[in-house]
Every structure is written in C-alpha cells, then in structure tokens.
Amino acid sequence: MTFRLALTAIALALSACAIPTTLTPQIAPADTSFASAQRIEVTLSNFAFDPQTISLRAGQPVVLVLTNTTGRAHNFAAPDFFAATQIAQSDAAVIADGQVEVAPGGSVELRLVPRAGAYDLECTHVGHSIRGMIGSIVVR
Template structure:
C-alpha cells in the first residue's frame, strides 16, 4: 500500500518523538516553580500543631471544661487534646466554631476520622485528639449538650483572633 503523504507522516513521527523527549526531560528536571510546589508538600505536612489540653469534667464529677476559655489564632494548626476523667460521658460541642475551622483529623481509640466535625462525645476515661486550623476570627460558644450539663456550668468560649504580624 502506497502512503499518500509520506512527508507528513515523517513530520508527525518526528513531532511525537520530540514531544516524548521534552516530556521526559520536564519530568526529570522540573521547572523552579514545579520544584517549589514539590518541596512544599512535605513541609506543609510537617507543620507543627500547637497542643491545647482540655478536660471535660473532673474525677469528682464537676460539670466544667478545664480550661473553659481558649484563645486561638487564624491559620495556626492546633491539636486539641481532649480527655474525660469524669465518671460520666460528656460532649465537646461547638458547632459554630467547627464551621469556621478546617479539620485535618480527629483521632480516638485507634481510629482516625477526617472531614467535617461538629461535636465529640467522650465516654468516661476516653481521650481524643482534634487537629484543626481556625479560619475566621470571632467568639464561639462551647458546651456539653447533655441535658442539664450546660445549665450546671459546663460551658466555655473559644476565641479565634486574627493573624497578626506578631503571630507569624
């Protein structure tokens, strides 16, 4: 069978081979911008979280958060380390705070949960970690939503401050 356009076929073959070589070189030697993105990924994954410890109640059954006020800064990564030393279950409920915070993960009892979180239930002697980044300044209410607990004093406040030059 005779080729109708032999010159065109040779040009296309050369083009395909040339593009393949270009792509191979680009993958082996990324541009400075690509290299920066490639190197930033591992650095972002290692951003240190600031640990904040919060107890839901105490061993005597007091209905309080310890501490009951937290100050956070927009853009800072936090690890809320929650524990419930009391003899009954409690909720760490702050839905408005959760709505303006990016949750990286919640970890408890060997299980890691990712995605939107609104409240955490901690059974007696349970522990959990909530890793998050606050995104919007404001004051947000915290409470235990078990009937009678908030009324007895199991409430708190989470304040997210704008990022300042001093906090960078």
C-alpha cells in the same frame, strides 16, 4: 377555605423548623503540617471545661486534646466553631453535627486550623450546660 390553607402553611413552616441540619466539617488541605502544631489540652470534668476559655490563633494549626476525667460521658459542642474550622481529614469523622463525644475516662485528639471569631462551647448532655459546663473559644 382560606383559614384551612393558612393553617396548612403554618404547619408546613413549623415542620421545616424541626428538620435537623447536618454540619459537615471543612477539610484542611492535605499538605497542612501538624508536626509543630500548638497542643491545647482541654479537660472535661463534671460540669466544667478547663480551661473555660480556649484561645487560639487564626490560621495556625492546632492539636486539640479533649480529655474526659469523669465516669460519665460528656461532649464538646461548638457547632459554629467546627463549621468555620478546617479539620484534618483523618479526624473529621469524630465530629458529628458540631459535637465531639468523649467517653468516660477517654481522650480525643483533633487536628485543626481555626478561623478568627468568638464561638460558644457547651456540653449538650441533659443538664450539663445549666450546671456550668459552658465556655468559649476565641480565635484571633
């Protein structure tokens, strides 16, 4: 009986690990002005981000422009960054679970206010990060 109970407890614990978590972006205050925000352009190409390291200033509004120059879909996955960053209300729906999908040949603009930290970045499409589509976001 004890073995069966232990096995059930282990199964429940493992199934809880498999439940996906949903990351909800923090919304920037409505009075945040992005009119004079720094514009940072990031190119998503076949298996690379350019620049590979994105440097931002903590608390300073930014317009982050993600442009996919290829014929295949890519994403900009930085869950820890997006969890710590305030996003303009109008742009929040573009971020799903810490990722932004960028269609082939498409662009996405995000208005945000970053928080200090160092964050990992990758494209989570199958095989893309292992081929080098990784980077970092450094906010000082």
